[in-house]
Each structure stands twice: as C-alpha cells, then as structure tokens.
Amino acid sequence: MPQPYSLLFCHAAQVLTLAGGPSDKPLTGADLSEWRIIEHGYVACLGDTIAAVGPMGELDAGRIGPETRIVDVSGRVLMPGLVECHTHLVFGGNRADEFQRKLQGESYLDILASGGGILSTVRKTRAATDEELLQSALHHLEGFRRYGITTLEAKSGYGLDAETELRLVHVAQEAGRRQPVRVVPTFLGAHVPGPEYKGRPAEYLDMLAADVLPQLDPAAVPFVDIFCEEGAFSVADSRRYLQRARELGFGLKIHAEQLHELGGCQMAAGLGAVSVDHCDYLTPAGAAEVAAAGQGRTVAVLLPLVPLYLRQEKYAPGRQFIEAGLPVALSTDFNPGSCPSKNLWLALQVACLKMGLTPREALAAVTLNAAWAIGQQASCGSLEPGKRADLLVLHVPDYRELPYWLGENPVAQVVIGGELL
Numbered sequence: 322m323p324q325p326y327s328l329l330f331c332h333a334a335q336v337l338t339l340a341g342g343p344s345d346k347p348l349t350g351a352d353l354s355e356w357r358i359i360e361h362g363y364v365a366c367l368g369d370t371i372a373a374v375g376p377m378g379e380l381d382a383g384r385i386g387p388e389t390r391i392v393d394v395s396g397r398v399l400m401p402g403l404v405e406c407h408t409h410l411v412f413g414g415n416r417a418d419e420f421q422r423k424l425q426g427e428s429y430l431d432i433l434a435s436g437g438g439i440l441s442t443v444r445k446t447r448a449a450t451d452e453e454l455l456q457s458a459l460h461h462l463e464g465f466r467r468y469g470i471t472t473l474e475a476k477s478g479y480g481l482d483a484e485t486e487l488r489l490v491h492v493a494q495e496a497g498r499r500q501p502v503r504v505v506p507t508f509l510g511a512h513v514p515g516p517e518y519k520g521r522p523a524e525y526l527d528m529l530a531a532d533v534l535p536q537l538d539p540a541a542v543p544f545v546d547i548f549c550e551e552g553a554f555s556v557a558d559s560r561r562y563l564q565r566a567r568e569l570g571f572g573l574k575i576h577a578e579q580l581h582e583l584g585g586c587q588m589a590a591g592l593g594a595v596s597v598d599h600c601d602y603l604t605p606a607g608a609a610e611v612a613a614a615g616q617g618r619t620v621a622v623l624l625p626l627v628p629l630y631l632r633q634e635k636y637a638p639g640r641q642f643i644e645a646g647l648p649v650a651l652s653t654d655f656n657p658g659s660c661p662s663k664n665l666w667l668a669l670q671v672a673c674l675k676m677g678l679t680p681r682e683a684l685a686a687v688t689l690n691a692a693w694a695i696g697q698q699a700s701c702g703s704l705e706p707g708k709r710a711d712l713l714v715l716h717v718p719d720y721r722e723l724p725y726w727l728g729e730n731p732v733a734q735v736v737i738g739g740e741l742l
C-alpha cells in the first residue's frame with residue numbers, strides 16, 4: 322500500500338511544472354519556453370519531497386488519508402519556489418549616502434575609485450560583529466522568503482582580508498541553519514583587491530589562493546567567484562585564480578562584462594564555469610562563444626535591476642543570448658551598492674521589458690535555470706516527483722499576470738521542504 326500524501330494542493334488553475342525539457346543541461350532556445358503547464362492540476366507531497374504532480378482527473382484518491390492536509394488552491398497558480406542564484410547577502414551598513422551621489426551623476430566606477438562603493442561597505446563590514454552580520458542576513462532572508470525565494474546563493478566579498486572573508490562565509494552558513502530558506506555559499510574574496518593590496522591585485526589573489534581557499538571545503542562552499550572588470554581583476558589574473566580554485570575542487574563563477582567587454586565570460590566558460598554573471602556588455606557573437614565553450618552548461622545569469630539602479634542604458638541582450646543557444650537565468654544581485662532589492666519578481670518583469678525575454682522564458686530563468694546556475698538542479702527548480710517540496714501558491718490565476726503587475730509580490734503561500742510556512 323503506498324503511503325498517503327502528507328500535503329496535497331488541489332484544483333490549481335495552473336501548475337507551472339517547469340518539467341519536460343532535457344534533464345542533463347539547463348534550458349535554452351525553444352526549451353526555455355516549452356515546459357509543461359497543467360490546467361486544473363494538483364501537487365502532492367510526501368514529507369519533504371514531491372510525490373506526484375498532474376491534472377486533477379489523474380489524482381489517486383487512494384493516497385488521500387486522514388493524515389493528508391488538503392489545501393484547495395482554486396483560482397491560483399502553483400509553481401516551484403524561486404531560486405535566487407546571485408546575492409551578496411552578508412554585509413554591514415548601507416550606502417544610501419552614495420545613492421545621492423549617483424543621482425547627481427557620479428558613476429559606479431568613479432565612486433569605487435574614490436574609495437567608496439564596495440570599499441565603503443568593506444569598512445562597515447569589517448567593523449560589524451558576527452552577530453550583527455548574522456541578524457542583518459536573517460532579516461534579508463526573511464524578506465526573500467516573503468517574495469517566494471526558497472533557495473538562495475550567498476556570496477562573501479565585503480571582508481577582503483582572510484579573516485573577514487572566512488567570517489562572512491560562516492555567517493552565511495549559520496544564517497542557512499537558522500531559518501528555512503536554503504543557503505548556498507559562494508566565496509567571492511576576489512571581489513576587488515583588498516585595501517591593503519591596492520595596486521597589487523595579483524598578490525592579493527595569490528594570498529587568497531594560498532591562505533583562504535585551502536581552508537574552505539568545496540562540499541560546503543561549492544563555488545569560487547571573481548569580479549573581472551576595470552578597477553577589479555584582469556582577465557589574465559582571473560584565469561589564473563579560477564584555475565587554482567578549480568584544482569582545489571571548487572565550481573567556478575565570474576562577474577564579467579558588467580561595464581566593459583573584456584572577454585571574461587568566454588574565459589570562464591572555457592574553464593567550465595557553472596555561470597557567467599551580469600553580461601550586459603556581452604555581444605550576441607560573444608554569447609555564441611560562451612555557449613560553445615561552456616558546452617551548453619554554463620548559464621548566463623542576467624541581473625536586470627543593476628543597470629536600472631546604476632542608471633545605465635545597456636542591458637544584456639537576453640533575447641539574442643537565447644537565440645545564440647546560451648542558457649539564461651535571472652537574479653536580483655542583491656547587494657548594498659548596485660541593487661539593494663530583493664524583489665526577484667521585479668527582476669523578472671524588467672527582464673521582459675528590457676532584455677526581451679518572454680514570460681515563460683523569464684519564469685524558467687528564476688527557477689530551473691537558476692537552480693542549474695548554483696548546481697542545485699537535482700533538488701529544486703521544477704515540480705517533479707523526487708524533488709524537494711519547495712513550492713509557491715500565487716494570488717493570480719494565470720502565469721501571464723506575473724510580468725504584468727509591475728513591482729507586486731504575487732506570493733500567497735510558501736512551502737519549503739514540505740512545510741507550509
């Protein structure tokens with residue numbers, strides 16, 4: 322006798338399964354929009370796992386028992402929990418003062434070169450206690466959860482010395498243990514050269530590779546990231562550092578082609594990076610090179626709220642990336658400088674408006690492809706039996722309303738690991 326379901330959502334107007342594409346690589350091209358939607362459907366959970374998904378007509382009544390909690394979601398959309406695949410979760414203070422400067426016309430790189438930007442957050446982060454950083458991270462995680470984020474990547478990168486960078490990783494891990502959103506830590510010690518290494522970026526990277534990376538376990542901190550940009554690290558230095566990280570067993574990520582076209586995305590894809598992030602200056606021809614070098618597995622993580630917030634006109638040409646065969650994901654890039662927003666729905670909407678994604682493509686980009694971008698595709702990103710029961714009940718009856726209600730949070734209920742929160 323199969324066990325009765327523990328939790329059953331029934332009569333959903335639409336179930337966005339995100340299922341139906343290839344299972345061995347992220348979605349791109351037509352697959353990005355051809356995943357399955359079930360009209361008038363159900364999702365059944367057994368403990369922390371999805372047990373069955375289908376149209377109401379196929380629901381096995383024999384698996385409904387007295388212990389089954391039944392939730393009628395008539396007139397609502399069910400979908401997988403959102404996967405937020407690029408955040409700088411842990412930092413001290415904020416940069417509301419610099420926002421004023423930006424509004425008066427100063428550029429992001431000018432503010433950084435004057436000792437502000439990332440470096441001003443580094444000063445505040447170094448001065449904060451572990452407990453202060455933890456409380457701030459928990460506050461932000463709570464905000465993400467209300468937007469329906471059930472898995473979230475969290476980068477270090479505001480310590481820029483060995484000790485503080487390790488503290489930031491530990492705070493992210495502790496924050497993951499203290500609340501239900503799953504946290505996947507990434508090491509971004511190579512955000513910009515630490516202030517003690519001004520003008521000596523290669524020496525700073527050597528220090529990280531020799532003193533810090535060996536102290537991290539790739540099983541617990543799966544990715545190493547670097548910011549490849551003018552004022553941060555060159556393509557050549559980034560390549561050497563990422564190669565060393567790869568030798569130590571880490572997966573690779575890069576912030577590249579954010580403000581200039583340097584070739585960082587192609588370089589990282591050639592090293593097998595799991596994602597290349599920002600890509601606003603990546604051309605369609607460059608995207609085809611990334612798709613080829615990454616063998617269809619390197620995901621371009623697009624961050625549409627960043628050019629919006631930095632008052633830049635240039636947005637990654639997402640539509641052309643998809644046509645070039647490059648898998649895309651979307652994220653907020655939540656951080657105190659270039660995007661202090663946790664509203665991944667708004668990122669999805671701006672991606673439709675400014676990057677040419679269709680609503681279906683954008684939904685795949687905040688679920689299954691975002692899961693691929695952080696190596697979590699086996700456990701989340703779609704509603705399929707065997708995956709973790711992370712799902713959302715939305716206030717709307719049709720997915721086409723999701724990019725339409727600009728700035729709104731459509732989340733009615735969040736389920737993480739089979740727990741209705």
Ligand code: NIG
Pocket residue numbers: 409438439442548576579627654656657658659660
């Ligand atoms: O992803 N581009 C580099 N790093 C962050 C911004 C960090 C900051 O300004 O504090 C980003 O946009």
Ligand code: FE
Pocket residue numbers: 407408409576654656
């Ligand atoms: Fe970032």
